[in-house]
Amino acid sequence: MMQSSPKQTPKKRGKSTVKSIAELVGSILEPVLARRAGMTLDLLRVWPEIAGQEFRETTRPEKIDWPRRIHEDDPFKPATLVIACEPSSALFLQHEQTSILERINTFLGFRAIDRIKILQKPVRTVPAKPATAGIAKSLSVEQEARLDAMLEAIDDPELKGALKKLGRGVLSKHKEV
Numbered sequence: 001m002m003q004s005s006p007k008q009t010p011k012k013r014g015k016s017t018v019k020s021i022a023e024l025v026g027s028i029l030e031p032v033l034a035r036r037a038g039m040t041l042d043l044l045r046v047w048p049e050i051a052g053q054e055f056r057e058t059t060r061p062e063k064i065d066w067p068r069r070i071h072e073d074d075p076f077k078p079a080t081l082v083i084a085c086e087p088s089s090a091l092f093l094q095h096e097q098t099s100i101l102e103r104i105n106t107f108l109g110f111r112a113i114d115r116i117k118i119l120q121k122p123v124r125t126v127p128a129k130p131a132t133a134g135i136a137k138s139l140s141v142e143q144e145a146r147l148d149a150m151l152e153a154i155d156d157p158e159l160k161g162a163l164k165k166l167g168r169g170v171l172s173k174h175k176e177v
Contacts (some may be wrong), residue, residue: 008105021022021137025028029110031106034068042062043104043107043108044060045158046107047059047061049103050100050103050104050107051100052096052100052103052166053093054089054096055089055093055096055100057091057123057150058085058086058088058089058092058093058123058124059083059084059085059086059089059123060084060123061081061082061083062074062082062083062084062119063071063081063082064078064079064080064081064083064112064113065079067106068080078111078113078115079112079113079114079115079116080112080113080114080115080116081113081116081117082102082116082117082119083116083117083118083119084119084121085118085119085120085121085123086121086122086123086124087120087121090120092161093116093118094118094122097116101113101114101116105176108161115120132159138172139168139172147164147168147171148164148166150167151167165167
């Protein structure tokens with residue numbers, strides 16, 4: 001008689017919990033941000049909607065200054081939101097403070113902020129300069145003719161144009177080649 005082996009069932013694995021980098025970083029940064037700046041990542045995430053089209057690229061919340069409470073029995077006092085703002089937008093932001101305060105407090109769910117302090121400083125990221133910083137000097141007639149002769153055998157117009165541009169750049173940097 002054959003001995004039957006006990007049925008082996010494959011071990012069930014738990015659901016794979018793949019987390020995005022944003023979730024991992026968020027869980028690390030959230031307590032630090034709360035301690036240092038007095039605000040949450042959620043406020044930073046929704047800032048473009050709170051700031052509106054006019055200010056989303058020229059402003060960012062820096063920190064929330066909560067008033068110190070000496071005793072636990074002290075009544076709650078609203079905080080001041082410090083907003084970094086491009087100098088060119090600061091005056092316009094000042095005129096829109098009331099509506100921005102309403103949107104912030106609506107987002108937070110209660111009247112947590114009652115003042116905005118505008119800190120004028122650069123906010124936008126500066127786009128990288130193109131690799132060709134200088135404009136190439138024009139070539140002499142002889143240099144242009146020599147370059148054309150070197151590229152005469154190339155049939156592909158795109159390649160020929162790119163090599164001609166490169167050749168002009170190289171030849172313009174040398175006095176006589």
